[in-house]
Amino acid sequence: PEAADLRALSRHLYEAYLKYFPLTKAKARAILSGKTGDNAPFVIHDMKSLMEGEQFINCKQIPTQEHQPQTSALSVGHGGLMGAHLGSECNILDAVELRFFHSCQSRSAEAVREVTEFAKSIPGFINLDLNDQVTLLKYGVIEVLIIMMAPLMNKDGTLIAYGQIFMTREFLKSLRKPFCQMMEPKFEFSVKFNTLELDDSDMALFLAVIILSGDRPGLLNVKPIEQLQETVLHALELQLKLNHPDSLQLFAKLLQKMTDLRQIVTDHVHLIQLLKKTEVDMCLHPLLQEIMKDLY
């Protein structure tokens, strides 16, 4: 009976994952391996193709700041985390670059909403103290977004705009400092993470485990959070045994990734905080500001 309950929990979280996250790993890997026929993604590999990419895609406008340029926005995939846009007096190429970073922020804010809805679907989450729900999301959401970037990435680049665009790693490395430094650590992490070969049903459980971390600073009532996490951990362990019977120590390897993840988030937040200090007129999306303020 206990195993049956754990399997039911796994199914529930997988269904919530499919409901709230539009680009699954299965779909992303099909796109990346060219199995989607004529629907190959548009490739952005330089400034010219970045400008073409803006016209290539029909994307939704997500207004954020009052003085944002009203231009078409590239909706970035799960991983729009670069989080900065800069002020005026730019040439045309700079303006394109800036619009891209603005789009990253808009997509990140939307992704935070998706992760919040997923968190609310974890049994017991909405019964936790409301302050603790806020804390768990504040500290967990960037970790979740970075994990969700991994399926969109390979060693050569990343899918963005819900899989409609592939942006090369070399192009991201060619952006001016410090923007060029933002994605490279995520690529390094993702390439290693992808060797674990998790599927979407495994990912759903792993994301829930991350969200239910009882060691986040400032939690008021740790015990119920740890109890919820323990149940999801059992479900994850069972899931991995059944889904990856030949992959030795996969559960342990996956848990070790959580340590690497915290370092990546810390570095990312420090980079954003540095940007705020050094870049004139830089604005952060209010939701991202809330999350990153006093984070690490």
Add this chain to the structure above:
Amino acid sequence: LKEKHKILHRLLQNSTSPVEL
């Protein structure tokens, strides 16, 4: 804490559309 995280709090309390974000 929820006072300092009004948008996050709103997201937790009800579904907010991307435009509202």
